[in-house]
């Protein structure tokens with residue numbers, strides 16, 4: 001006889017961590033027995049008097065505690081939904097109902113109580129971006145609302161919604177796809193835009209009684225997990241907080257698995273789960289599309305992010321799958337490639353140091369002084385035109401479009417300027433040095449002219465794409481033959497903190513047409529902190545990593561909390577005092593929390609560390625080598641650049657008071673502030689240093 005299907009709900013798993021330890025143990029033991037054989041005669045499924053859904057049954061965990069299990073008449077399916085004290089569990093069950101959405105086919109848990117109430121009036125203190133007084137969704141038909149994932153029972157309550165706050169008030173009772181659809185509608189998207197971006201089919205026959213089948217849809221998988229083995233059950237129950245490993249957003253699920261006909265680009269503001277999606281994608285590719293001898297390369301820009309990702313991937317993949325995934329920042333990959341081919345050049349990462357500095361100074365000394373151009377003109381021209389575009393001859397320079405550079409240069413000026421760059425490359429070569437963009441370009445040329453020398457990769461997954469410049473993107477394109485599943489990019493233009501690296505994927509030979517998607521829901525940062533961060537970028541142009549723009553109206557956080565506080569300090573000592581107070585308040589209730597102090601420079605960071613240590617706090621500085629962002633009861637310290645990609649329960653950001661000037665002059669600083677603020681999960685403070 002076939003084993004019945006056993007599943008757990010996300011709500012149950014989220015609850016688990018909050019139960020008393022002794023009860024957790026009992027629940028775990030019970031759940032293992034339940035998984036092994038839900039028909040075990042020792043499990044007594046009691047009907048619940050007054051329940052609207054006859055398929056909800058109660059099970060006994062101990063004298064006082066009860067579990068609520070969904071056990072429909074149709075199909076051999078058992079879903080553990082909830083655990084609580086006897087009376088509370090019964091009350092919960094009386095008002096719940098599981099249904100299959102008749103259009104999307106997804107399984108949905110409904111709080112029936114909600115269907116009989118209008119939403120609460122909006123709170124006056126929240127600053128909502130699209131608050132309105134008329135009902136927001138009156139132009140959408142019932143069937144359209146259902147096709148967006150709304151349970152039929154909740155149509156009435158949704159029709160009373162007239163503001164963003166109203167919608168947020170019922171967020172936790174809506175399926176995630178329904179909540180997302182509603183705020184996208186309110187932001188101006190049409191129903192068909194939302195459905196096609198999410199790849200939701202609405203033309204299939206749905207059997208609303210077939211719950212086992214309903215569990216297979218991506219929407220159902222975002223809130224229920226089928227558990228087939230003891231090991232899987234133990235892994236889930238022992239790490240209930242690692243939601244990202246089990247419950248993905250429907251869009252994350254769709255893009256993590258399945259074949260794609262070419263390069264994919266997923267865009268999403270900070271905290272929208274891009275790295276999580278990229279990790280699941282790498283896992284799926286390694287499990288399903290990796291021939292013997294091949295590997296998936298997971299790459300990103302900085303070394304400590306790659307280390308962070310590798311350790312998370314290890315918790316997601318078993319060792320056999322992990323052996324097929326190579327996690328390496330691009331520069332480490334380039335190093336390895338050059339070493340393997342005995343190319344002896346060292347790469348220049350900092351032109352202000354050592355031999356590279358001498359090479360640059362010698363080149364500058366050869367400039368034509370009659371032109372009267374400042375030194376930094378040459379450096380910017382080198383970075384943004386010569387290296388970025390891979391210009392290697394005067395002829396190419398004469399024709400070059402100087403995108404992003406102010407002022408025009410006629411042919412005679414270009415002829416007079418060019419020798420500086422030629423001299424620089426010559427000076428570097430005599431010292432066995434190479435600019436990093438030149439290394440990318442030359443390796444890309446080698447791989448293109450000799451495809452046999454390509455590494456044996458079945459796919460490349462790229463995180464933090466916004467930090468890769470044109471030559472890096474061209475190298476990634478050259479590293480793998482064009483075809484299905486070749487390149488998978490995730491990124492966010494708001495977070496481009498290496499500004500010279502603005503690139504358009506299309507112009508680098510990466511065609512994402514028809515395979516570009518977005519993630520909208522911020523799982524990390526409260527909406528109050530997210531809004532503060534987004535407001536800093538108002539008036540700044542944000543690109544979509546290709547030739548278009550990104551915008552902010554469609555992003556939204558799932559959690560709420562206090563808005564960031566802004567304080568002033570006369571000097572570093574006072575700033576450290578403010579941080580100490582904020583840290584003490586944040587951890588006042590004895591809760592363990594990760595905390596980071598973020599500064600724009602190493603100088604401010606180190607001065608703060610010294611002050612904080614002097615007052616008895618344990619500090620850890622995050623640098624290229626150490627990346628212990630999850631340690632608790634300590635104060636981490638990081639520069640804004642190093643904080644990228646990491647997350648903490650609370651952050652304190654210390655900047656000089658004049659750090660942010662007019663938006664058109666301080667876009668880099670604004671992006672760094674955006675990155676820093678969005679590292680915070682629950683609380684943030686900004687200290688301005690006078």
Ligand SMILES: Nc1ncnc2c1ncn2[C@@H]1O[C@H](COP(=O)(O)OP(=O)(O)OP(=O)(O)O)[C@@H](O)[C@H]1O
Pocket residue numbers: 243244247248249252268269270271272273274275276277492495522523524644645646647678
């Ligand atoms: N489907 C999900 N369910 C629950 N939590 C999630 C989900 N996806 C992501 N998260 C959590 O949200 C947080 C942000 O995820 P992630 O780091 O992938 O976002 P990101 O878009 O890469 O962020 P950033 O660009 O700011 O680095 C993490 O704590 C992650 O575990």
